[in-house]
């Protein structure tokens with residue numbers, strides 16, 4: 315598989331790392347205008363770094379676009395004459411609907427819309443995908459690509475905006491929760507490094523408990539909350555201060571922001 319990542323920035327490079335770690339491509343092209351910052355990727359024998367999007371499109375069959383939304387249409391416009399039936403076009407662009415992509419390159423292309431997150435670099439992305447009509451024939455291929463670097467879920471396009479908040483922005487939300495827990499641990503006497511180790515491994519354990527048991531979080535909470543104990547005392551105080559409510563409100567605010575920039 316020859317994969318091009320058009321726009322090797324924060325997300326694009328995370329995908330590149332995920333592909334390299336999982337041996338997911340026979341060769342890979344990474345593009346950006348200023349390539350100096352990613353020149354070290356050329357040490358991998360099968361990676362080409364170039365500012366030339368047209369070269370990358372001509373040499374690869376899987377094209378992953380990870381540029382800012384405002385750049386996407388003009389970049390597509392500048393390479394679309396090179397597209398053939400071998401190309402699968404995978405967009406990661408927030409808020410950019412399939413019909414807007416079709417408006418630029420036509421309906422007769424395999425187009426996948428995806429929403430990965432930066433944990434793709436360590437093989438742990440939760441990636442949501444959908445496709446245009448023609449792209450349905452390549453959706454299994456897209457799932458196979460993303461499943462090598464985590465988990466994928468096919469969803470209707472109407473849920474893509476929500477998936478962006480929960481899965482892509484979600485990395486930042488969970489990071490902040492881990493950081494806050496770390497700060498609490500420091501206040502209780504751990505040094506900063508130990509505190510983070512305790513916070514992140516406990517977070518990982520909580521997620522694994524749910525993944526492996528299939529249980530509802532409250533079932534696991536019931537196992538931890540000793541009657542009149544310290545856990546329920548802490549949990550109730552967090553809820554009095556608005557923990558669940560603030561998370562839900564943040565998620566909705568993030569969703570509304572995408573609606574706003576879709577109108578631009």
Ligand SMILES: NC(=O)C1=CN([C@@H]2O[C@H](COP(=O)(O)OP(=O)(O)OC[C@H]3O[C@@H](n4cnc5c(N)ncnc54)[C@H](OP(=O)(O)O)[C@@H]3O)[C@@H](O)[C@H]2O)C=CC1
Pocket residue numbers: 320321322323324325326345346347348349367380381382383385389406407408429430431432482483
């Ligand atoms: N960051 C994240 O966690 C996630 C981001 N997304 C989406 O992915 C996209 C990229 O986001 P992110 O990685 O954060 O953004 P970045 O700004 O970090 O990356 C975009 C990259 O595109 C490059 N670029 C700009 N113009 C061109 C061009 N003409 N040809 C080739 N490359 C170009 C830029 O480099 P240079 O200026 O050198 O060209 C830059 O490295 C966005 O649409 C975002 O909504 C989706 C899910 C998660």
Ligand SMILES: O=C(O)[C@@H]1CCC=N1
Pocket residue numbers: 408478482483
């Ligand atoms: O914050 C953003 O707009 C982008 C989309 C999801 C993650 N980062």
